[in-house]
Every structure is written in structure tokens, then in C-alpha cells.
Amino acid sequence: MGDASAAYAARAEEYTALFGSMDAVHDDDRDLVLRWAAGLTGRVVDAGCGPGHWTDFLARQGLDAEGIDLAEPFLSRARAAYPGVPFRRAALDDVGVPDGGLGGVLAWYSLIHTPPEGVDDxxxxxxxxxxxxxxxxxxxCRGPRVEPFDHAVATAWFWPVDALAARVERAGFDVVETAERTDPGVRPHGAISARRRAGLSA
Structure with missing residues (x-):
């Protein structure tokens, strides 16, 4: 993830211009995030927040939202664009909160550069x-099998929805909803909404 973060840092301005706005978000994704966020209580972290537009979106729904990322140029842009929203440097595998300290985590395209052997961690x-x-x-990024592909920033992985959902369940969540979409000119999209089970993960 360090290599991917450095690559994103180098291209933060370009990425922000292309994708760093809710105007660039598909309506179905916006609706899914709204459904997922409804009823969440406590702090919600946008993990791998990039330019911070999703973090701000969550905050505007009345949630106690915070963005985390490893790429400092993203964090600087996010703080400038959304001065009322907190952002800090942290990694997906060390989010920097106490056990059970969050009401939710949005990880929107944040795990795609994590090799399959690191996803469980x-x-x-x-x-x-x-x-x-x-x-x-x-x-x-949804695909028929777990396999790498040449992403514009750094190597990324396709996941079948069922395969990633099984990992999510194994970690201690119950999958509530999945979504798939294929739009012209972009890679197939997948999403998984889940809720944390009580007790220890399996």
C-alpha cells in the first residue's frame, strides 16, 4: 500500500480533477451510500478518503465523519476544500481508533491495491x-476471478463479489447488500454493504 500511496500522492492533482467531486459519482453509488449510512451512530471513517468528497458527503448527512489517507497531497486538498471536516494520516490496516470505536467505515475503492494475501488483515x-x-x-473493481490488472496509478486487483463477500463475512461482518454494475468505458463495479456482528470474528 505504501507504493500505491506514493503513486497517488504524485498524481493527486490529476486524480482530484477527474474524480474528486460528487458530480463525478454515479447516482446508484450515491443512493447506496445513503442507504448504508442511514441509522449509523458514532464516528464514521472514510478510509482511503483521497480528495475527501465522500467524507464531506457523509458529514452533510449529519454523521460524525472523518477521512483518513496516507497520501499527504490528498489530505492537504481535502482540508482546503472541506475545512469543517477532519482529515488525518492513517492506513487501512491501522485506522488508529480503539476497539469498537467506530460506527462505520466507508472503504470506497480503497482496497483495490491491497494484494489478496493482505485483504484479510x-x-x-x-x-x-x-x-x-x-x-x-x-x-x-469486479471481475470473474481474483486477479491483478494494470491500473493507471498502481497494480490493482479484480474481485468477484461472492469471493470478497466471503472474506467480509469471515472477518466478522454480516453482508446486507451487494451491488454490481457495468457502465460503458469503465471497469465493472462491485459493492458490498455489511454490518458488524457481535462477539469475536470467526
């Missing part, structure tokens, strides 16, 4: 951080 950290009943929402 990230999900275990998110399960540790999210309180029972809290939410997790993942957005990712």
Missing part, C-alpha cells in the same frame, strides 16, 4: 475498529 482491522451493529461499505 485489512478487514480484520476494520472489524476490530467497528462496534457491533456498525457498518462497512466497500466499493471495488
Amino acid at each position: 485489512v478487514l480484520a482491522e476494520l472489524a476490530r475498529a467497528v462496534a457491533p451493529g456498525g457498518g462497512l461499505l466497500l466499493g471495488f
Whole structure:
């Protein structure tokens, strides 16, 4: 993830111009995030927040939202664009909160650069951080099998929805909703909405 963060840092201005606005978000994704966020209580972290537009969106829904990222240029842009929203430097596998300290985590295309052998560790950290009943929402590049592809920034991985959902369940969440979409000119999209189970993860 360090290599990916450095690559994003180098291209933060370009990425922000292309994707760093809610105007660039598909209506279905906006609706899914709204459904997921409804009823969440406590602090919600936008993990891998990039330019911070999703963090601000969550905050505007009345949530106690905070963005975390490893790329300082993203954090600087996010703080400038959304001065009323907190942003800090932290990693997906170390979100920097006490056990059960979060009401939810949005990880929107944040795990795509994590190699498959590292995904369980990230999900275990998110399960540790999210309180029972809290939410997790993942957005990712969907494919027929787990395999790498040449992303414009750094190597990324496709995931079948069922395969990633099984990892999410194993980490200690119950999958509530999945979504798939294929739009012209972009990679197939997948999303998984889940809630943290009580007790230890399996």
C-alpha cells in the first residue's frame, strides 16, 4: 500500500480533477451510500478518503465523519476544500481508533491495491475498529476471478463479489447488500454493504 500511496500522492492533482467531486459519482453509488449510512451512530471513517468528497458527503448527512489517507497531497486538498471536516494520516490496516470505536467505515475503492494475501488483515482491522451493529461499505473493481490488472496509478486487483463477500463475512461482518454494475468505458463495479456482528470474528 505504501507504493500505491506514493503513486497517488504524485498524481493527486490529476486524480482530484477527474474524480474528486460528487458530480463525478454515479447516482446508484450515491443512493447506496445513503442507504448504508442511514441509522449509523458514532464516528464514521472514510478510509482511503483521497480528495475527501465522500467524507464531506457523509458529514452533510449529519454523521460524525472523518477521512483518513496516507497520501499527504490528498489530505492537504481535502482540508482546503472541506475545512469543517477532519482529515488525518492513517492506513487501512491501522485506522488508529480503539476497539469498537467506530460506527462505520466507508472503504470506497480503497482496497483495490491491497494484494489478496493482505485483504484479510485489512478487514480484520476494520472489524476490530467497528462496534457491533456498525457498518462497512466497500466499493471495488469486479471481475470473474481474483486477479491483478494494470491500473493507471498502481497494480490493482479484480474481485468477484461472492469471493470478497466471503472474506467480509469471515472477518466478522454480516453482508446486507451487494451491488454490481457495468457502465460503458469503465471497469465493472462491485459493492458490498455489511454490518458488524457481535462477539469475536470467526
